[in-house]
Structure formats: C-alpha cells, structure tokens
Amino acid sequence: MSFIDLKGMLQPLGAVKQLFKKPHTIQYPYETNKASDNYRGLHFNDLDQCIGCGNCSTICQNDAIDMISLDNIDGKKGDSGLRPRIDNGRCCWCALCVDVCPTGSLNLTKDYIFVTDNPNDFLLTPGLDNPDAKDRLSYTCDMNTSLSLYDRVPMRELDGKERVKSFAEVVLGYSEEEARAEADRCISCGLCTEACPENMHIPEYINAIARGNDDDALRIIYDNNPLPEMCGKVCTRVCEDVCALQVRGEAVAIRWLKRYATETAPTVEMIKEIVDPKIEEPNGFSVGIVGAGPAGLTAAYYLALKGYDVTIYEAQAHAGGMIMYGIPKYRFPLESIDKQIQYMESIGVKIKYNTKVGKDITFDEIYTNNDAVFVGIGLQNPWNIGIKNEDSPGVISAIEYLKIINSDETYDVGKKVAVIGGGNVAIDGARVSARFGADVTILYRRRVEDMPADWEEIEGAEHEGINIVPQAIPTRIIKDEKTGKVIGIEYLKAKMVAEDGGRPRPVAIEGSETIYECDTVIGAIGQQADFDWLPENYKEDLIIERGKIQVNDLRQTGVTKIFAGGDSVKYGNSDAISAIADGFNAVKGIDKLLLK
Amino acid sequence: MVREKETTLYIGPQHPGITGNMMVKLKVQGDTVVSAATHVGYLHRAFEKLIERRNWIQAFTLLCRFCVPEPDPMELTYARAVEELDNREVPERAKYIRVIVMELARMQSFMLWYAGQSGSAGLYLTPQWSVGDRNYILDLFEDLTGGRIYHMYIWPGGVRRDLPEGWTDKTLRTMDYIEKRLDEYNKILFDNTIFQKRAQGVGIVPKDKAIEWGVVGPVLRGTGIKSDVRIDEPYEVYDKIDFDVPTQEGGDIWARALVRKEEVRQSIRIIRQAIADMPGGAYYNKVSNPMKWTVPAGQAWAKTESVRGEIGFHVTSDGGNKPYRVHVKGAAYTHGVTVLEKILPGQNIADVSFILNSLGVCPPEIER
Structure with missing residues (x-):
C-alpha cells in the first residue's frame, strides 16, 4: 500500500464553498436565456x-x-x-x-x-x-455580409465630349475578363427568362460565359434569337428590370453579356461555324414575309431552318426595319446589321429589297403564291404633336429625322433643337442632333423618373450635354412671320397631380408660358402602323383594332394563312425583343398550320 | 496461480466514455485486458462522399460534423486547403479572428475533455464545473457566429462575420474568469490524489513507438516529443504570437493531462495577444458568387493543430464547382484504432474508458 497524500485527499473538499455561489444554470422559469443578437434560430x-x-x-x-x-x-x-x-x-x-x-x-x-x-x-x-x-430577428444579412455580388462591372464608354463629335459606337463592350466577372454575379434564378418576351435562356448562356464557354453561350443564344447582336446592343432589356440583384444592388448586365458573346464571333463564317445551324431538308412549303424588321427576320430564320422556302419583301434598300432606320448608328452600327443579315441569307433566307408591297408587288400575289404569309410591318407613321404651326418647315418627327440620317442623307437642324417626348426615340433624336453640333433640349410632360426611355440612354444624353426639361407641356410652335420657319416653341410648366392614388398626371400651371427659342422641333410622341398597302378585303378579315392587328398566341390573324408580329400587332411591348418573340411564335403557328 | 477463463466484453457502442459511437471488443482474463479490437461503423454518414456532391461553399457546412467537441479546426483546415488551390488571399484581420476562434475551440474542447476524463475516473464534480464553464465560451461563440456548437464560421476567403461590438471585451473578461477557475480545477482534479493514482503509469504510449504509431498532439507531447503544427509549420498568424508548447515525460494519462492543463493557459495567452494585435479592415475576401465558384484543378494538403493533434485535409479539385475529393485525416484514426489496440492489453477493465478519453478519440472522424 503506497502512501496516501492527506492534502491531496482533503483539498478537493474545499469545493464545498462553491455552494454559496450563484450557479451557472438558469433558474427557469424565473430566469430565461437571452439569445444573442446573432443567433441562428427558426x-x-x-x-x-x-x-x-x-x-x-x-x-x-x-x-x-x-x-x-x-x-x-x-x-x-x-x-x-x-x-x-x-x-x-x-x-x-x-x-x-x-x-x-x-x-x-x-x-x-x-x-x-x-x-x-x-x-x-x-x-x-x-x-x-x-x-x-x-x-x-437575429441572424440577418446586409449587403456587406451577403454572398451576392451587388456591384456591376462598369461598362467602358467613349467620353461624353468625345462621342458627340462622331457616330462612333459609344459603348465599347466588355473584355473577356470583365465579362467573366459580370457573368459570375448571376444567381441563375431565371426571373429574367420569365420576364423576357422571347423567354431567352438567360441563366444558361450567362453560366456558359462564366465558365468560359463562349461558343456554348452563342449557341444557346441563337436557339431562340437570331438577332443577338442587335439585342446585345439596343434591347430594352426588361430582364434586367426584374433581376433578383437589382432589388438591393445592380442588375446583372444581361444585355452587355449577350453583346460580349456575339463579339466572340466577329464574322459571318465564325457565327456559322460556332452555331452550326441544322437546316432541314426542304419541306415543300413556302412562306412570304412582308417587312424585314426583327419580327420578319426572326420568322424567316427559323422557317428557313425548318426547311421552308422563305422570301421577305422589304420596301427599303436595307433590311432591319426600325433597327436599321430608327436606331442611331452610335448605338447599333451598320456593320452589325449587315453581319446579321448576311448570316440570315447564308442559311437560305431570300430578301427582295426595294419591293414595296402594294406598289412593286401586290399582296394578293404574295398571298396566293405562298402557303402562309407573315406580316411584320412595324409602326412607320409618326403621331402628330397636335399643336399649332406643326406643319411649319423646321418641324420634323424623330422617326423621319432618324431615317434620313441613317440613310446617309442630310437634314440641317440648325443651332438649337427642341425634342418633344420622353421615350427612346426622343433620346435618339436628341443625341443625333447633338452629334451635328446642335444645342439640344428635351421637353417632357412628366418627371425624369417617369421617362419611358432606358435609364442608360437618359444618362448618356446628359453626359453629352443634352438638357432635359421635365414637366413641360408644349402649347404652340412659334414661326417667323416672313419665312414661315420655326423660331421657337412655347410650353407650359406642369405640376404632377395624383388622382385617386393613380399614376401622377401632369397638369399645366396657368400663366407659366415659357418660350424656348430653337431652329428645329423634333416630335417623338409615338408612331402608328401604315395599312394603306393592304387591300380592303384583307383589312376587314385581319381585324385591326386601335391601329393594331389582332392575333392569337401563335400570332395567327383572323385570316388562317396570315400571321403577324412586331410593333403592329397587339402582343407585348413595342420593342425589338417582343417582335422577335412574335416571329418565333409565328413559326410555331405556321408549323402547326402546315405540318399539322 | 490459477489461469482464469478468457471472457469477451464489449465497451460501447453507446458512447464508451467518449463522444460518438464506437465499440471496443475486449478479451479479458479477470480484470485484465488480454486483447482489444476497435469496431467502428455505428455512425458512418459518408461525409467525404457527401462533400463531393456539394459546391465549395455548401461543403463547408458539413465539416463541423466530423467532430462534435471541436468543429472549428475542420472548417479552418478545409478553408486553408481551398484557399491554397484557389490562390485566395485572406485578410489579415480574418487571420487573427481565426486564431482566436481556434484557441476558443481548444479551450471549450478542453473543458469537455476535462469532464470526460474525470468522469471516467469516477470524479463527478469536475464535469459539472467544466461543462458549466464551457458554456461561457459557447456564449462567446453564439455572439460571434450565431451557433453554440456548430459554428460554420470559418470559410474559404476569411470568416463569415466581423466581430460583434463589445465581443473582444467580453472575451477578455471570460478569459480572466477561466484563468481563475483553472486554479480551482487544479485543487479538485490535478492535486487530487485519487486522480493522480488513477492516471500515473496508466495507458503508457512509449516514446520510442509514438512516432512510428502516428501519434500526434497532446498524446505525443506527453511522451516528451515537442511537436505542434502551430510551431513547426505556422499558419494564419501563429508565427507572430508568443506562446509555449508544453511537453511532459512519461507518456501516461497523467503526462497527457498535464500537457492539456498547460495548453489551456497558453490558449488564453494567445487569445489575449491576438485581441491586442488585431488589425482593422476586411474580414472576408469576397471575390466570387458561391453558386458559380469554381476552384482551379489541383491538389492541396493543409494541416492544423486541433486539440487532439494534427488534422489534415487533402482536397482535390478537377476545376469544377464541387470538390472532386476531400480526404480527412484526423488524430482519432490512429489514436482510436492503432494506438488503443496496442496499449490496452495488460490494463485493467476499469481503465479502458479512462484511457480512451485521454487519447482524444472522436469516432465520427474515423468514419468519415
């Protein structure tokens, strides 16, 4: 038996004094535990x-x-x-x-x-x-602690002062590194796909870009959009408005990423090689298309892939419709349009230029000679501003003005220009005028935040020194008594009144007449379709309400054989991506009609 | 002497004096162990396989489950391996926070060991004290991470949240308290003759075999060999911090207990220094969307010093958004299988759980 250390035996008994101390434990229910401010509970x-x-x-x-x-x-x-x-x-x-x-x-x-x-x-x-x-609430997450990446990779642009000197493209595009970083931010929730009129496979192609598979991205894009270069540059991008990241931060630059993907294939041959479109054997059916705008081109592309014999009749010398004649070249250069059209033609789409239906060829002829017809004529005729002296020289609609400039013709806007309207067309008219050295002012009825134009366009205009006067209602155009030419525009200042909690409406303030002196007034308050070319008997059957052709979800009109799409039909917004969706859906309709 | 009949006994699988399910099959003659065999397989949850099906960030939430009493070193080791593959910089502040978290983890794990070690010797006062005091450390964890046991706090690129306001003061206060309590622990455990008699000369890991058997951590230091990853291959900011690595001669339970006892004091020393030296700035290097994050192809091996010794993660990436393979090597595998089977023969049955506890065995780590 070894020696037992008495101290070592007795010392532990000293713990008895702990009895008089406050215990560790909580005396429930007299005391309750308080969770920390960071606790991860339910x-x-x-x-x-x-x-x-x-x-x-x-x-x-x-x-x-x-x-x-x-x-x-x-x-x-x-x-x-x-x-x-x-x-x-x-x-x-x-x-x-x-x-x-x-x-x-x-x-x-x-x-x-x-x-x-x-x-x-x-x-x-x-x-x-x-x-x-x-x-x-305890465990919460603010923008700093979040794993989401809220800041967009900034897009490089020409300097405001530099770009008004020419029609050079303003947006310079993402570099590969920038595109990868921007694509990486996407969380692939797919809310964008739901919002896109064409339901483009946005998370999929962004994923492909993030992974470095640009070819895959391009293939995915061409799956349901044959004009991605156009969409990558000028799309109205409703997708970005609904991006999950824009609730707290900045939306993923979906449009610029699409643009990046298309820039990886700079030639028609490369697009063809990467996309490798599968063109089916001719199926014996032919389709005639009126108008080579986004809707007509889209329908033509997918019909051609499916083996249809497709011919587009285009009144102008160039295909593209509004994207050719309505969008300024600093946003969408001619080479880009040409590349897209050449690619279309290379897979078998036939385009007859300078062929105005109703003049160079009758609609009856197209209707009889084809198994189906697609009408994508767009909105050609501008609305009148509806004020005095509107017919004076020096007053022009933005649509006409842009068409003249985009056709390489000239129009002298003078030194000072007033643009009326707040949409993208108004901004286009203003920014084009600025490129000819004019001092430009935009008059808009509502507030700047109400402007339907793309916020980046508004910002771009401001950077180029364009003055925006909100809450201004034009009342009359002032013309020189002798020459009859425009010398100014008078407008009333407006206050915003919200009635019954609805959208605030501008109400003119009496006696607030202000005169803005100018040489040109550009009106951009909307357009309407021109149906003069259409024979009367078709007009009735097509069912045209409020200037728009009525169609079903397969874009079929009241006439079984006639399909329609683009700005001139009732579906979607008046923008290119809605037109593409119309064209794409019409192909399904034509397929259903002819192939059963 | 009459030769007694050999009997087979099973210790476990329900928590054989340690955390987690494991069984030791004993052949005994009388009270003496003749041979021992470790049987595992009672809590295999295929962690390593599950990780392969989760992306790089998701995987980190599984890691703490490798070892309940000390989850944090798992998180850190994985994070370091992934950072090495991804060439991710970790902000200086995060490194200090990580060191504090590691030492707090060491302390709370010590408290739990303390409870188990004395409890398996039949001393039931000490567990009441140490588990109570451990909760003060868990309170610190709750304030910092939102979780008491599973913290899920250290992830690749830094740590998840910055220190809450007033947290360092509260930590320092807790350190003062624990330091005082350690003196009281000495009185009831280390100065206690019963404990001394039970621990001295029992469960000896021979010094000349320790390296050969793959012994690590306090068990190795208890044989007199000075080995600690924090000193040998310093990580985070351990090279900027002044602390000692205690060793003891003997290789028995007593030596291991003395090593651990001193280590907690060193942990307090480290925490105080880290809090004093901690720089400001970022705590997380956010560079990628976790849903899309891919890690360049390659292999990385990272190791850290847990309370039970060196643990290592071998992480392989094929360049995808998920780990291709994660292999975990912890102290428990050698201690719970090889070492245990070798040192149990000749010991008394009553000492089996006692020895198990002193080796620092964590069964989930054996069955990854």
Whole structure:
C-alpha cells in the first residue's frame, strides 16, 4: 500500500464553498436565456420583400427548402409567386440561405425552442406561419455580409465630349475578363427568362460565359434569337428590370453579356461555324414575309431552318426595319446589321429589297403564291404633336429625322433643337442632333423618373450635354412671320397631380408660358402602323383594332394563312425583343398550320 | 496461480466514455485486458462522399460534423486547403479572428475533455464545473457566429462575420474568469490524489513507438516529443504570437493531462495577444458568387493543430464547382484504432474508458 497524500485527499473538499455561489444554470422559469443578437434560430421571411427567386432553396445543402405557391401571393414580372417553406426536420441552421438571399427578406430569429405534437408543424412557411417573429430577428444579412455580388462591372464608354463629335459606337463592350466577372454575379434564378418576351435562356448562356464557354453561350443564344447582336446592343432589356440583384444592388448586365458573346464571333463564317445551324431538308412549303424588321427576320430564320422556302419583301434598300432606320448608328452600327443579315441569307433566307408591297408587288400575289404569309410591318407613321404651326418647315418627327440620317442623307437642324417626348426615340433624336453640333433640349410632360426611355440612354444624353426639361407641356410652335420657319416653341410648366392614388398626371400651371427659342422641333410622341398597302378585303378579315392587328398566341390573324408580329400587332411591348418573340411564335403557328 | 477463463466484453457502442459511437471488443482474463479490437461503423454518414456532391461553399457546412467537441479546426483546415488551390488571399484581420476562434475551440474542447476524463475516473464534480464553464465560451461563440456548437464560421476567403461590438471585451473578461477557475480545477482534479493514482503509469504510449504509431498532439507531447503544427509549420498568424508548447515525460494519462492543463493557459495567452494585435479592415475576401465558384484543378494538403493533434485535409479539385475529393485525416484514426489496440492489453477493465478519453478519440472522424 503506497502512501496516501492527506492534502491531496482533503483539498478537493474545499469545493464545498462553491455552494454559496450563484450557479451557472438558469433558474427557469424565473430566469430565461437571452439569445444573442446573432443567433441562428427558426426562419422568418418577409413575404412582401421576397421575390421567390429560389436562391435559398438552391444553396440549401440539406434540401430543406421547397419553393411553394401561397394563396395570397400571385406571380408577376420579377416575382415567381413562390415562397420558401422550410422543413425544420432537415434544416441544419447553417444560414447559407440567409447569406445568399439577394433581397435580404430571409432571416433567422432568436426563437430557441419549438415544441409541437404535430409532425407536420416541422414544415414552416416563414413569414406566413410566424408573422410575429419579425420582431425577433437575429441572424440577418446586409449587403456587406451577403454572398451576392451587388456591384456591376462598369461598362467602358467613349467620353461624353468625345462621342458627340462622331457616330462612333459609344459603348465599347466588355473584355473577356470583365465579362467573366459580370457573368459570375448571376444567381441563375431565371426571373429574367420569365420576364423576357422571347423567354431567352438567360441563366444558361450567362453560366456558359462564366465558365468560359463562349461558343456554348452563342449557341444557346441563337436557339431562340437570331438577332443577338442587335439585342446585345439596343434591347430594352426588361430582364434586367426584374433581376433578383437589382432589388438591393445592380442588375446583372444581361444585355452587355449577350453583346460580349456575339463579339466572340466577329464574322459571318465564325457565327456559322460556332452555331452550326441544322437546316432541314426542304419541306415543300413556302412562306412570304412582308417587312424585314426583327419580327420578319426572326420568322424567316427559323422557317428557313425548318426547311421552308422563305422570301421577305422589304420596301427599303436595307433590311432591319426600325433597327436599321430608327436606331442611331452610335448605338447599333451598320456593320452589325449587315453581319446579321448576311448570316440570315447564308442559311437560305431570300430578301427582295426595294419591293414595296402594294406598289412593286401586290399582296394578293404574295398571298396566293405562298402557303402562309407573315406580316411584320412595324409602326412607320409618326403621331402628330397636335399643336399649332406643326406643319411649319423646321418641324420634323424623330422617326423621319432618324431615317434620313441613317440613310446617309442630310437634314440641317440648325443651332438649337427642341425634342418633344420622353421615350427612346426622343433620346435618339436628341443625341443625333447633338452629334451635328446642335444645342439640344428635351421637353417632357412628366418627371425624369417617369421617362419611358432606358435609364442608360437618359444618362448618356446628359453626359453629352443634352438638357432635359421635365414637366413641360408644349402649347404652340412659334414661326417667323416672313419665312414661315420655326423660331421657337412655347410650353407650359406642369405640376404632377395624383388622382385617386393613380399614376401622377401632369397638369399645366396657368400663366407659366415659357418660350424656348430653337431652329428645329423634333416630335417623338409615338408612331402608328401604315395599312394603306393592304387591300380592303384583307383589312376587314385581319381585324385591326386601335391601329393594331389582332392575333392569337401563335400570332395567327383572323385570316388562317396570315400571321403577324412586331410593333403592329397587339402582343407585348413595342420593342425589338417582343417582335422577335412574335416571329418565333409565328413559326410555331405556321408549323402547326402546315405540318399539322 | 490459477489461469482464469478468457471472457469477451464489449465497451460501447453507446458512447464508451467518449463522444460518438464506437465499440471496443475486449478479451479479458479477470480484470485484465488480454486483447482489444476497435469496431467502428455505428455512425458512418459518408461525409467525404457527401462533400463531393456539394459546391465549395455548401461543403463547408458539413465539416463541423466530423467532430462534435471541436468543429472549428475542420472548417479552418478545409478553408486553408481551398484557399491554397484557389490562390485566395485572406485578410489579415480574418487571420487573427481565426486564431482566436481556434484557441476558443481548444479551450471549450478542453473543458469537455476535462469532464470526460474525470468522469471516467469516477470524479463527478469536475464535469459539472467544466461543462458549466464551457458554456461561457459557447456564449462567446453564439455572439460571434450565431451557433453554440456548430459554428460554420470559418470559410474559404476569411470568416463569415466581423466581430460583434463589445465581443473582444467580453472575451477578455471570460478569459480572466477561466484563468481563475483553472486554479480551482487544479485543487479538485490535478492535486487530487485519487486522480493522480488513477492516471500515473496508466495507458503508457512509449516514446520510442509514438512516432512510428502516428501519434500526434497532446498524446505525443506527453511522451516528451515537442511537436505542434502551430510551431513547426505556422499558419494564419501563429508565427507572430508568443506562446509555449508544453511537453511532459512519461507518456501516461497523467503526462497527457498535464500537457492539456498547460495548453489551456497558453490558449488564453494567445487569445489575449491576438485581441491586442488585431488589425482593422476586411474580414472576408469576397471575390466570387458561391453558386458559380469554381476552384482551379489541383491538389492541396493543409494541416492544423486541433486539440487532439494534427488534422489534415487533402482536397482535390478537377476545376469544377464541387470538390472532386476531400480526404480527412484526423488524430482519432490512429489514436482510436492503432494506438488503443496496442496499449490496452495488460490494463485493467476499469481503465479502458479512462484511457480512451485521454487519447482524444472522436469516432465520427474515423468514419468519415
């Protein structure tokens, strides 16, 4: 038996004094534990802020999050209408869902304890099942801690002072490195695809760019858009308006990424080599197309791929419609249009230029000689401004003005120009005038933030020294008594009045007449279609309401054989991507009609 | 002497005195172990395989589950391997935060070891104290990371959140408290004759075999060999911090306990220095969208010093958005299988759990 150390035996007994100290433990229910401000407890989702992008569900490594539809939430553009439901039996509270939530709607709360006798209660629809948890938020995620990348890679542009000197392209495009970095930001939620009139495969081609597969990206793009170069430069990009990242930060530059993808194939041969279009054997059917705008070209391209014999009849000397004649060349250069048209022709699309239907060829002839007809005539005739002296020399519509300039002809706008309108056409007219050295002012009825023009266009105009006068209602054009030429425009200042909570409306302030002296007035308040070429008997059957041809979802008109698309039909917005969607859908309609 | 009959006994698989399920099959004669065989397979969850199906960020949430008592070194080791593959810079501040987290993890893990070691010797007061005190460290973790046990805090590129306001002060206060408590622990455990008698000369890992068997960490240092990844191949900012690596001669449970006892004091020293020296600035190098993040193809091996010794991650990338293979080598594999089977013969049955605890075995780490 070894010696037993008495001190070593007795010393531990000193622990008895601990009895008189406050214990570690919490004396529940007299005391409760307070969760830290960072605690990862049950979820809470702000249902109004959430856009249903599903990023939380994608990142969840336990498949604990399902996206479900709720009774009181409907999907709309930029909101899938779905909301996350958490299976708390699977959740491990890693909170990655919170860190990747682009809107910041999903958070964790301080809820320590959850007791239930119903196993179904483990399925929690945060926000719906626990609305009161909003007051107990703990683990949240702001833009600094978020894993989302909110800042867009800036696009390089010509300097404002430099670019008004010529029609050189303003936007310089992304470098490969910039494109990869920008593509990397996309979270692939697909809200953009839903919003795009043409439902382009946006997350897919952005993914391809992010991975460095530019060829794949181009192939994916050409799958349902034969004019990507045009879309990559001038698309109205509703996709970016609904991007999940724009809720808190800047949308992914979807348009510029598409532009980047098309720039990787600078020649027609390269496009053909990469896209490698599969042209089916001729199927014996022929289709006649009126108008070589985006709608007609799209229909022609996909019809040609499917083996149809396609001929486009175009009144002008160049194909492209409004993208050729309506869009200034600093936004969309001639070479780009030519490249796209040449590619179309190389796969078998026939275009008859300078052939105006109703003059050089009758519509009856096209109708009889083809198995189907597609009408994509666009909106050619400008609306009148509707004020006094509008017919004076020096007053021109933006559409006519742009057409003259884009046809390489000249029009002298003088030293000072007033542009009326707030859409993209108005901005185009203003920026083109600035390139001829004019001092340009835009008069718009509403506020700058109400302008329908693309924000980048507005910004571009401002950088080029164009003055925008908002809340200005033109009342009359002032002409020189002797020469009859325009010398100014009078307008009333307006205040914005919201009636019944509706969109604020400009109301003229009496006595606020202001005169702006100018040499030219450019009107850009909208266009309408010209149906004069169409024989009367067709007009009735086509059903034209409010200047637009009525069509079904396959873009079929009241006449079985006639399909229509583009700005002159009722579908979608008046923009190129909607026209492309019309053309694409009409191909399905024609297929259904002829191939059954 | 009458030769007693050989009997087979099973220790485990329900928590045989350690964290996690594992079984030791013993052949005993009387009270003496004749041979021992470790049986695992009771909590295999295929972590390594699961990681291959998750992208680089998702994978990090699984890592803590390799070892419940000390999840943080797993996160750090994985992060360092991925950073090496991806050439990711880690902000200086993040490195300091990581060191603090690692040492807090070491301390809370020590508290748990302390509970297990004394509990398996039949001393039940110490577990009550140490688990209570451990909660003060877990409080710090909760404030910092939002989680008490599984922190999921250290990820490739830095750490997940910056230090909350007032956190460093609270940490320093907790350190002062724990330091005082360590003296009291000495009185009830290290000065306790019962513990001394139980621990001295039991479960000896021979110094000349230690390296050969692959022994690491406090068990190796308990044989008198000075080996610590923090000193031998410093990572993060351990090379800028002044601390000692304690060693003891003997290789028995007592030597290992003394090493651990001193290590906690060193951890407190490290934390105080790290808090004093910590620079400002970024805590996370955010460069890529986690959904798309791909890591260049290649292989990386990173190792860190956990409380149980060196752990290493061998991460292989094929250039994709998921790890191609992640192989984990922790201390438990050698300690729980090789070493245990070699040192148990000749020991008393009552000492089996006691020895298991002193080796720092974490079964989930054996069955990745």
